[in-house]
Amino acid sequence: MGYQQLPSETMNMEAISKATFGDNGDANSGSYSSWLKEHPSALGSFDRMMSTAKGSKIVVFLDYDGTLAQIVDNPDIAFMTDAMRAAVHEVACCFPTAIISGRCRDKVHEFVKLNDVYYAGSHGMDIMTPVRSLKFRDHKHQTTSIDEKGNKVFLFQPAQDFLPTVQEIFRVLGEKTKCIKGAMVENNKFCISVHSRRVPEEDVAALEKLVTSVMEAFPEFRLTGGKEVMEIRPPIAWDKGLAVEYLLDTLGFDSSSDVHPIYIGDDVTDEDAFKAIKRFGQGYPIVVSSIPKETKASYSLRDPKEVMSFLLHLAQWKRS
Numbered sequence: 266m267g268y269q270q271l272p273s274e275t276m277n278m279e280a281i282s283k284a285t286f287g288d289n290g291d292a293n294s295g296s297y298s299s300w301l302k303e304h305p306s307a308l309g310s311f312d313r314m315m316s317t318a319k320g321s322k323i324v325v326f327l328d329y330d331g332t333l334a335q336i337v338d339n340p341d342i343a344f345m346t347d348a349m350r351a352a353v354h355e356v357a358c359c360f361p362t363a364i365i366s367g368r369c370r371d372k373v374h375e376f377v378k379l380n381d382v383y384y385a386g387s388h389g390m391d392i393m394t395p396v397r398s399l400k401f402r403d404h405k406h407q408t409t410s411i412d413e414k415g416n417k418v419f420l421f422q423p424a425q426d427f428l429p430t431v432q433e434i435f436r437v438l439g440e441k442t443k444c445i446k447g448a449m450v451e452n453n454k455f456c457i458s459v460h461s462r463r464v465p466e467e468d469v470a471a472l473e474k475l476v477t478s479v480m481e482a483f484p485e486f487r488l489t490g491g492k493e494v495m496e497i498r499p500p501i502a503w504d505k506g507l508a509v510e511y512l513l514d515t516l517g518f519d520s521s522s523d524v525h526p527i528y529i530g531d532d533v534t535d536e537d538a539f540k541a542i543k544r545f546g547q548g549y550p551i552v553v554s555s556i557p558k559e560t561k562a563s564y565s566l567r568d569p570k571e572v573m574s575f576l577l578h579l580a581q582w583k584r585s
């Protein structure tokens with residue numbers, strides 16, 4: 266195969282979990298309880314976590330799908346609840362808060378509808394901040410723009426050079442996958458998602474084969490996976506972990522200051538961010554999962570409802 270394929274990422278996470286932990290990996294099973302010993306609940310561990318972080322600066326990073334919004338069949342209607350929006354707003358009033366998603370940045374903003382959080386779309390390849398990064402002196406990819414309130418902002422778009430090709434791939438995949446019922450190709454600006462969630466089980470392999478053959482014409486591009494989705498990404502060394510580092514630096518929280526970053530996410534691409542928090546040396550990588558799975562996260566939350574509860578606890582802790 267000509268493109269860079271990461272086999273473990275292309276497997277469905279539920280399949281990985283079953284292969285690793287057996288069929289009974291649900292939240293009530295024994296394997297989940299033993300997994301919890303390795304990745305304790307961030308709610309149950311809240312007091313301990315916060316007593317370590319007390320007096321330091323907390324920065325909150327959130328994934329969108331599967332973390333702030335439930336996973337649903339149709340990606341176009343993966344809305345977050347008003348209660349979740351209020352919880353994110355509460356947290357953003359207390360701590361710098363960023364949302365880092367695989368989706369296109371505008372789409373996440375449209376779903377979240379909050380102006381007091383920072384947005385990074387396309388798996389961190391499209392970051393908007395009010396300040397320019399000093400450490401990442403990549404001025405070619407740091408440009409200025411005007412946000413919806415008329416303020417000057419900086420955009421960091423390290424995959425800019427690949428934009429025309431990504432859009433060409435989107436067009437070709439859209440055409441070619443028309444023959445597979447239920448297939449959906451989503452334009453995430455600097456990357457593309459090909460969804461198989463609504464494809465009949467017996468056609469999923471054909472869809473994967475089709476996408477693979479289309480991508481042979483674009484051998485540099487990376488093909489990775491997620492929850493019933495194939496992700497096409499440009500060949501640059503950039504991921505959600507580097508986006509976390511970029512944001513920490515840009516917002517003035519380098520490793521020399523006393524900072525505890527928190528990252529909450531549920532999918533394969535969030536693992537890069539968990540690793541970044543570990544590289545940072547302090548902070549809390551939290552995986553959202555109701556089944557045991559391989560992860561670099563230190564803590565866990567079962568589902569978006571528990572995420573909401575954690576965010577509310579965090580805001581309440583700060584206010585008290």
Ligand SMILES: O=P(O)(O)OC[C@H]1O[C@H](O[C@H]2O[C@H](CO)[C@@H](O)[C@H](O)[C@H]2O)[C@H](O)[C@@H](O)[C@@H]1O
Nearest residue numbers: 329330336337338340343366367458462492494
């Ligand atoms: O980084 P994220 O914010 O988690 O985005 C990752 C992908 O999420 C979306 O797909 C996933 O959620 C859909 C809606 O619940 C679901 O139908 C799909 O099966 C999931 O893979 C989004 O549509 C993708 O573009 C993102 O890359």
